[in-house]
Amino acid sequence: MRRTIPLVLTFMVGMYPIFAFFVPHASISGVNQWLDRALMIVAAFALPLGVVNLVGMNLSKIKQKRAGWPYAIVLLAGLVVMTYFGVIGVITRQHAGFHPTFQMLFDNMVSPLQATMFSLLAFYVASAAYRAFRARNVEATILLVAAIIVMLGRIPFGDMLTGGRMTPLSEWIMNRPNAAAQRGIIIGAALGAASMSIRVILGIERTYLGKSRD
Amino acid sequence: MQPLGLSIGVWVNALLTLCILSFLYKDNPFFRFAESLFAGMSLGYYIGIVTVQTLQPNLIQPLGETFFGNHNYLLLIPMALGIMLYFRYIPRISWLSRIALAVYIGYYVGVLMMQKIHGQVIPQTRDTIMPVTTGGIDALWNLVVIIGVFSVLVYFYFSVEHKGVVGKVSRVGIWFLMISFGASFGYTIMARISLLMGRFSFLVNNWIRPMFGI
Numbered sequence: 001m002r003r004t005i006p007l008v009l010t011f012m013v014g015m016y017p018i019f020a021f022f023v024p025h026a027s028i029s030g031v032n033q034w035l036d037r038a039l040m041i042v043a044a045f046a047l048p049l050g051v052v053n054l055v056g057m058n059l060s061k062i063k064q065k066r067a068g069w070p071y072a073i074v075l076l077a078g079l080v081v082m083t084y085f086g087v088i089g090v091i092t093r094q095h096a097g098f099h100p101t102f103q104m105l106f107d108n109m110v111s112p113l114q115a116t117m118f119s120l121l122a123f124y125v126a127s128a129a130y131r132a133f134r135a136r137n138v139e140a141t142i143l144l145v146a147a148i149i150v151m152l153g154r155i156p157f158g159d160m161l162t163g164g165r166m167t168p169l170s171e172w173i174m175n176r177p178n179a180a181a182q183r184g185i186i187i188g189a190a191l192g193a194a195s196m197s198i199r200v201i202l203g204i205e206r207t208y209l210g211k212s213r214d
Numbered sequence: 215m216q217p218l219g220l221s222i223g224v225w226v227n228a229l230l231t232l233c234i235l236s237f238l239y240k241d242n243p244f245f246r247f248a249e250s251l252f253a254g255m256s257l258g259y260y261i262g263i264v265t266v267q268t269l270q271p272n273l274i275q276p277l278g279e280t281f282f283g284n285h286n287y288l289l290l291i292p293m294a295l296g297i298m299l300y301f302r303y304i305p306r307i308s309w310l311s312r313i314a315l316a317v318y319i320g321y322y323v324g325v326l327m328m329q330k331i332h333g334q335v336i337p338q339t340r341d342t343i344m345p346v347t348t349g350g351i352d353a354l355w356n357l358v359v360i361i362g363v364f365s366v367l368v369y370f371y372f373s374v375e376h377k378g379v380v381g382k383v384s385r386v387g388i389w390f391l392m393i394s395f396g397a398s399f400g401y402t403i404m405a406r407i408s409l410l411m412g413r414f415s416f417l418v419n420n421w422i423r424p425m426f427g428i
Contacts, residue, residue, distance in 0.1 A: 005316075086261055109255055184369075185391075
C-alpha cells in the first residue's frame, strides 16, 4: 500500500505529459502548463532538504570541534548572510526582486570566488594534460592532436605559426568530427534517458522510492 | 578617488581572489576560508534565486494577492506536496514523503521522455541525414559526419559483441570520440585561461593601478 500508491501516482502523472503531447487540446495543455508550474514549486521546496543536511552536518562538526571546525562557521555564516539578503526582500515586500545588498554580495564575493576557483584549474590542467595526452597509442595521439589544434585555433599565435590555417582547421574539427561524435553521444544518451523514463513510469525502476520495504 | 562602497567591494573582491590563488603555493588557511565562504554563499545565493524567481511569482504572490481568483487556491496542492517532502524526518509518517516524490519524479520523467525523443533524437537524426551525392567538398564533409554519428552509435551499442565488422566500425567510433574529447578538453582549457586572464586583469586594472594612482 505504502509503495503501491506512489507507483500508481508515478504512472498517472508520468503518462499525462505524454498524453498531452499527442492530444493538443487547450484544456489538456492547460492542465499540463499548471502541472509545470506546480512541480516547479515542489522542486523549490525540495531545496531546503539539502540545506537541512548541510547545516546539520556543519553544526555537529562545530559542536564536536572536529578538524577544520572554524571553516564550518565560515560556511554557515556565508549561507546565513546570503540567504538573509536573498529572502528579506520577499518577506518585507520592500524590494521588487532582489535586495541591493544581495546583488552587491554576488558581484563582489560569489562571482569572483567562482571565477577564480574555476581559473585555478588552468594551472592543474597542464599536469593533467601531460599525463592524459602522452601519445602512447593511436587514440591518445588523436586526442592530443585534436586538443592542440583547438587550443591553437583559439589564439592568434596559432594562425601566426601556420599562416592563418589553424583557425579554419580548428573550426572544421569543431563542426564536423566533433559535431558527429557529440551527435552520437546525444542520440545515445537521449535514447537511454527515454528508456529509463519508461521504466520509471511503468514501475520497473523503483530506486527513487528508497530502500525500505514498508 | 573611488567611492568608499566601491573600493570596499574591490578590496574584498581582490583579497578573496588572492586567497583562492594562494592554493597554487599549497593548501592553506586562507584558501580554506575562501573555499568555505564560497560554498556557503553559493548555496545562499541559490536559495535567494529560488525564493525570488520561483516561489515569489508562482506561489507567494498569487496566494497573497487573489486567493480565490484565477483558481490560485489550487496552488496549495503543490505547497502541500512540497511540505510532505519533509515528512521523511518523522519516522511514523515518513512514507508519505514518497507520494510527493512520486508526483514530482513521475511528471518530470514523462516530460523528459518527450523532450528527449522530440527535442534530441528526432532533430539530431534528421540533421544527420545530409546529401552525399551532390559532389564538392561539402558532400565529403557530410559523409564524415554521417560515418562519425553511425560509428559512435555502434560503439555505444553493447547488445552485440564488438568483433569483426562491428568491432572495426566501433574502433572508428572511438577515434571520433577521441577527437571530440580532445576538442572539448582544448576548449575547456582555453575557457579556464580566459577566466584566469579576467581575474589578473581585475587585480591589475581595478585594484593595483587605482591603489597607486597609475
